Amino acid sequence: MKLDIEKIRSEFPILSKKIHNKPLVYFDNGATTQKPIQVINRISDYYKNENSNVHRGTHYLSQLATDHFENARKYIAQFIGASSQREIIFTKGATESINLVATAMSDFIFPNDEIIVTDMEHHSNMVPWQQLCIRQKAKLQHLHVQPNGSLDLNELEELISSSTKMLAIAHISNVLGTINPIKEIVSIAHKHNVPVLIDGAQAIAHMPVDVQDLDCDFYAFSAHKAYGPMGMGALYGKTEWLDRLSPYQYGGEMISSVSFKETTFNEIPYKFEAGTPDVAGVLGMEAGLRYIESHGISNIRFHEDELLDYATNKVKEIDGLRIIGESNEKTAVLSLIIEGIHPFDLGTLLDQMGVAIRTGNHCAQPLMECLSISGTLRASFGMYNTKDEVNVFVEALKKALKMLL
Amino acid sequence: MxxxxxxxxxxxxxxxxxxxxDKYSYLIELGKELPLIDEKYRNETHLISGCxxxxxLHAExxxxxxxxxxxxxAVITKGIISLLIKVLSGSEPSEIVGADFSFLDEIGLKSHLSPTRANGLVSMVKQMQLYARALQIKQNS
Structure with missing residues (x-):
């Protein structure tokens, strides 16, 4: 079904803003998406009508907040196809989700063990594993990115061994837009009893995610890249893993009983949720995902694929332009470089024309090094973007080039 | 002056x-025209890394x-650098240490000097003032 773009756009207050007196063209959705009024209202309604601490009081408001909070957990579990809401841990975002696992995994990683990541990881899904390896005297291995931006699974088969204890990989690359074949990767890893963490930051708002179908052991994502609030996210973990991992922060709801002699911890998911949670953030995240569901994630995928195809063909007309990331399996992200032109210059001029894109290394310095480039210009799409906006972007790009050449 | x-x-x-x-075209022209640094100083020691x-940067x-x-x-960064150099170069250290950069605000380029703009300019200004401070101390001793 086609998205009703006009209606969708009217529900995002920021999209009617003018930037430097020009209509905003927001193509920085890979960094964060804008928020629909439903999400903004959900957060303010919580503070107006429901605010109370969860899991505590016997009073009405606390009960209400707790119900909404736990219903959100249930909804989020359903949204990603988890078998139980116990497998959903609320975090500050994908980065914290990954750090939680990388910290708790310390108990299972020993000297000379190996952890595999890929060259295309965001620093958030590389540095936590690198630091874990340093702490445990383990070795960080990395799977190469092919020139077209995809991975070679034969290389994974060769790299993985009995020493491999963990594999961490992005569902979708934030620079290349590549959709990695997670199901196949998980099945290779599981043949060697290697658990797999998926960084779903760039996928959650752009394609259907079913963690049971993928069979991954952990799945991390952020709310703010899925039309929800900043500083909020979730970690999915299989019950068997979450039960084995130790808590990584202490205090609050994660505790079952305390004496000066010992403390026993609550069960999952609570044992990983120390301190008072961001209840409004959780409800906002739920509202963002419900917003996605109300329009249909497959419809969104279809729309964004169309935009990507349209934009790809359009920018190819520009002389000296090279698209970075040309995997057949790709969505929502268009990275490019233009010979002899610094991406920062292009970004600065596009901003003057009301076009918000991102330039730089996109927190993926190893990938830049592997591709022998210093940075790219990245346009990343969301459900509210249009072909007209792509036209504005391409015209702005041409105008900027004329100024710079 | x-x-x-x-x-x-x-x-x-x-x-x-x-x-x-017009403003940015002028900056780009400034950036393109000026052969700013001796090739031998275009090295790691003189590099100020922005994101x-x-x-x-070289000071003498x-x-x-x-x-x-x-x-x-980046050519726009170069244009802004040449503006900064036009203003600061050839001055007494004390003037550079106490320099007021609000002129960038007045010409609408302040955002380039905000720490959120990862273009190396903020660090460059700091580095210019550090050189000036060092020379000032040397002169006073």
Whole structure:
């Protein structure tokens, strides 16, 4: 079904803003998406009508907040196809989700063990594993990115061994837009009893995610890249893993009983949720995902694929332009470089024309090094973007080039 | 001319531009025209790493006055650098240490000097003032 773009756009207050007196063209959705009024209202309604601490009081408001909070957990579990809401841990975002696992995994990683990541990881899904390896005297291995931006699974088969204890990989690359074949990767890893963490930051708002179908052991994502609030996210973990991992922060709801002699911890998911949670953030995240569901994630995928195809063909007309990331399996992200032109210059001029894109290394310095480039210009799409906006972007790009050449 | 006077001249120059395109075209011209730094200083020691564009800076003591040369791989950054050099180069260290950069605000380029703009300019200004401070201390001792 086609998205009703006009209606969708009217529900995002920021999209009617003018930037430097020009209509905003927001193509920085890979960094964060804008928020629909439903999400903004959900957060303010919580503070107006429901605010109370969860899991505590016997009073009405606390009960209400707790119900909404736990219903959100249930909804989020359903949204990603988890078998139980116990497998959903609320975090500050994908980065914290990954750090939680990388910290708790310390108990299972020993000297000379190996952890595999890929060259295309965001620093958030590389540095936590690198630091874990340093702490445990383990070795960080990395799977190469092919020139077209995809991975070679034969290389994974060769790299993985009995020493491999963990594999961490992005569902979708934030620079290349590549959709990695997670199901196949998980099945290779599981043949060697290697658990797999998926960084779903760039996928959650752009394609259907079913963690049971993928069979991954952990799945991390952020709310703010899925039309929800900043500083909020979730970690999915299989019950068997979450039960084995130790808590990584202490205090609050994660505790079952305390004496000066010992403390026993609550069960999952609570044992990983120390301190008072961001209840409004959780409800906002739920509202963002419900917003996605109300329009249909497959419809969104279809729309964004169309935009990507349209934009790809359009920018190819520009002389000296090279698209970075040309995997057949790709969505929502268009990275490019233009010979002899610094991406920062292009970004600065596009901003003057009301076009918000991102330039730089996109927190993926190893990938830049592997591709022998210093940075790219990245346009990343969301459900509210249009072909007209792509036209504005391409015209702005041409105008900027004329100024710079 | 003092630093203040030189800054005023630039503000006057920019006040003639009606729109952003003229302003940025001028910056780009400035950036392209100036061979800013001696090739031998375009190295790691002179590199100020910003997140996106790289900036190289070299300072020299010319009979008590500081002379700056610099370069960047991004042409707009280069244009802004050459504005800064026009204003600061050839001045007494004390003037550079106490320089007021509000002229960048007046010509509408302040955002380039905010720490959120990862273009190396903020660090460059800091580095220029550090050189000036070092020379000032040397002169006073």
């Amino acid at each position: 003092t630093v203040q006077e030189k800054a005023k001249t630039i503000v006057e120059e920019f006040s003639m531009f009606d729109d952003w395109m 996106q564009s790289r900036v190289w 003591d010319k009979q008590g006055l500081i002379s700056f040369t610099a370069d960047s791989d």
